[in-house]
Amino acid sequence: MTSSQCAFVILPLTPADAPEVSRIIDSVHLLAEVPIGPRWSSQQVDEECRGLGWILRDSSNRLAAFVLLRDAVSAWEITFLATAVEVQRCGHMRKLLAHLVAILPKGQALWLEVHEDNVAAQHLYEVVGFQKVGHRPSYYSDGGAAILYNYE
Numbered sequence: 001m002t003s004s005q006c007a008f009v010i011l012p013l014t015p016a017d018a019p020e021v022s023r024i025i026d027s028v029h030l031l032a033e034v035p036i037g038p039r040w041s042s043q044q045v046d047e048e049c050r051g052l053g054w055i056l057r058d059s060s061n062r063l064a065a066f067v068l069l070r071d072a073v074s075a076w077e078i079t080f081l082a083t084a085v086e087v088q089r090c091g092h093m094r095k096l097l098a099h100l101v102a103i104l105p106k107g108q109a110l111w112l113e114v115h116e117d118n119v120a121a122q123h124l125y126e127v128v129g130f131q132k133v134g135h136r137p138s139y140y141s142d143g144g145a146a147i148l149y150n151y152e
């Protein structure tokens with residue numbers, strides 16, 4: 001693999017990214033083997049893409065991974081994140097989350113909740129340095145618990 005094949009760029013999310021974000025969301029839901037959260041309509045995706053978030057584009061300028069955030073007082077909540085199925089396990093989300101924690105404003109918490117069965121995402125958060133801070137039993141519609149993670 002040449003260095004240009006490994007090139008990537010991390011950029012703030014813009015509304016123009018919505019179609020690519022939507023495509024990734026559709027594909028991860030289609031192939032999900034564990035619960036990954038509610039499926040959004042395209043209108044909800046458009047709304048999310050008008051908010052705070054970051055994307056990773058690969059050397060072909062393809063949107064490979066994204067993180068969507070809710071901007072609250074003293075905290076950013078990760079509402080959803082995903083990597084395109086064809087480029088998962090290439091380190092894209094680790095890089096994107098490492099960027100996010102590097103630019104996290106001082107005093108701003110970063111948190112999220114994840115289904116207890118989504119072990120891949122839990123491994124990812126722990127690798128990046130998130131701490132498990134809570135457990136909400138029967139939180140999801142399938143009866144599964146939510147695990148809360150925080151980064152400070």
Ligand SMILES: CC(C)(COP(=O)(O)OP(=O)(O)OC[C@H]1O[C@@H](n2cnc3c(N)ncnc32)[C@H](O)[C@@H]1OP(=O)(O)O)[C@@H](O)C(=O)NCCC(=O)NCCS
Nearest residue numbers: 036081082083088089090091092093094114120121123124
């Ligand atoms: C979870 C997800 C975002 C990971 O993205 P990714 O770009 O493939 O992750 P990375 O390649 O950066 O992996 C970083 C680390 O996360 C962990 N990880 C990622 N995928 C994993 C998997 N399938 N199984 C176990 N651990 C996994 C590993 O520790 C990995 O490090 P390693 O490859 O050195 O072992 C991706 O699988 C995805 O989009 N899943 C569907 C959507 C989703 O579950 N979103 C979270 C909802 S809360």
